[in-house]
Amino acid sequence: MRQHEALALERAVDILSCLAHPVRLAVVARLERDGAATVSTLCQELDVEQSAMSHHLRHLRDAELVIAERRGRAMRYALADAHVGHIVRDTLAHAAEDD
């Protein structure tokens, strides 16, 4: 039980660390709003270099916040599940609130 809590805390830190970067947060927010997208689409929309984007997407995949599937020669990224979207939406809502 204590162990369980400790594990949840570790996992939560992983999730938060992963989201705690402007590009990665923007990617997740984008996927939450408009649904799945390819790497090049994300690069254009968020104005990020291909390599950098790829590294960030890897990070997001490792943390299991997004999933990827091949679409011809492109890769289509999507949120791993709705929960992630909720966390991001809540945080953004909170961030927007107290200005």
Add this chain to the structure above:
Amino acid sequence: MRQHEALALERAVDILSCLAHPVRLAVVARLERDGAATVSTLCQELDVEQSAMSHHLRHLRDAELVIAERRGRAMRYALADAHVGHIVRDTLAHAAEDD
């Protein structure tokens, strides 16, 4: 509007960065569960050195996630508002879920 969104994103990254550390997340979770506490109480309960705890609390204060008030010679820390608690609870819930 775009500007507003960008600001919210920056602020969100600040919040997430601040929460993305085991000690700080544990502090916020503790304050969420059991209410306000002094520094020494937090140190004991979470087994963290006084100086380290103080540095982390400073971080949390700078991000306006917690507030502090004097209580004699001690300092009593509490969550800045309910929203922070929600974010943490949601994230922990999500983290605990997919095990």
Add this chain to the structure above:
DNA sequence: TTGACATATGAACAGTACATCATATGATGT
């Protein structure tokens, strides 16, 4: 004021994360 207690701050070092560049892999069309 002095001493003890509670917390905060500053500096230095160690470990991590990030941006960038070069290159590799994988898929498609010819």
Add this chain to the structure above:
DNA sequence: ACATCATATGATGTACTGTTCATATGTCAA
């Protein structure tokens, strides 16, 4: 097989973050 497009990976320098130690500030009681 080759050229091209789309994405991924590896290496490296740099900057940031966190821990620790030493010291400072602030509060209380005698």
